[in-house]
Amino acid sequence: MPRVTDAYLTERREHILTSAAACFAREGFHRTSMRDVITEAGLSPGAVYHYFRGKHDIIAAISLDAVTAVGEAVRASVGRGQTLPDLVAGLPAAIEALDRADDRTRLAVQAWGEALREPVLGEALHEGVEVVLTALRERVDLARAAGEVSADVDSPAVARVVLGIVQGFILQRAWDPGLSAADYGRGAAAVVGGRLAP
Numbered sequence: 001m002p003r004v005t006d007a008y009l010t011e012r013r014e015h016i017l018t019s020a021a022a023c024f025a026r027e028g029f030h031r032t033s034m035r036d037v038i039t040e041a042g043l044s045p046g047a048v049y050h051y052f053r054g055k056h057d058i059i060a061a062i063s064l065d066a067v068t069a070v071g072e073a074v075r076a077s078v079g080r081g082q083t084l085p086d087l088v089a090g091l092p093a094a095i096e097a098l099d100r101a102d103d104r105t106r107l108a109v110q111a112w113g114e115a116l117r118e119p120v121l122g123e124a125l126h127e128g129v130e131v132v133l134t135a136l137r138e139r140v141d142l143a144r145a146a147g148e149v150s151a152d153v154d155s156p157a158v159a160r161v162v163l164g165i166v167q168g169f170i171l172q173r174a175w176d177p178g179l180s181a182a183d184y185g186r187g188a189a190a191v192v193g194g195r196l197a198p
Contacts, residue, residue, distance in 0.1 A: 013051045016041050017065065020058045025103035029059050029110050060121050063111030066104045067125050071132045073098055074166060078135045084143045085193035088162055092169045092181035092188070109174045133159050162192070 019041035023032040034055050038048050052058045073094040077087060098104045115122035136159035143149045149158075165188045173179050 012047070016043070016048055016051055017058065017062055021062050021066075021103070021107060024059075024062060024110065025106050029055075029114060059114060060118070060124075062107055063114055063121055064124055064128075066107035066111050067128050069098055069104045070095060070108050070166070070170065071128050074132050074163075075135045078139045083148055084140065085189040087139065088165060088192045089185040089189035091162075091166050092185040095166060095169055096173070096181040105170045106174050108170055129163070133163060136162050165192075 016037070020032070020037045023036045023040050026032075027036070032055070034045075034048070037055070037058065038045050041048060052061070074091060077091055077094045080087070080090075082090065095105060111121070111125065115125045133156070137155045140149065140153065140155040140158045140162075144151060144153055144155065169179070169181070169184050169188075172184075173181075
């Protein structure tokens, strides 16, 4: 009997998660059954249960993946060396790019709700948010050092507001898939850049 490789096991696990994500994006976490996931994956129940004990484990894995993907998109944008308003203007497009491949942002919204009920998931998501906040705080500190923003700017507070802009886009996009990332980004940059006054 041929030996099963680690690459095969990883690929099979990812296939199950991709199938489950498609189900969850259509029906939500709690309206999707394990039977739905098994059917979508085109595998036997035993094959799916070999990787996951049940739907809860799949929800946790997908939630962490969705929120991690959002965090990575934000951190990648922070590393581009733009002005703070330009960074904020570009964040919605970076998030929108995640949805071109799959519905990660819709899954992220569901993950936020699930994290309120599941302490272990909540703690993991909180850690992910802290990584993003650290990157944003460091970017605000660089902007302050470069004279781009006022010397008395509270970096942690600004980082929270920028994160709120990203989360707001994700939530609004879940409700309104036609929401323009470019328009939202321009509006966010105007607010952050103080360009609202006449």
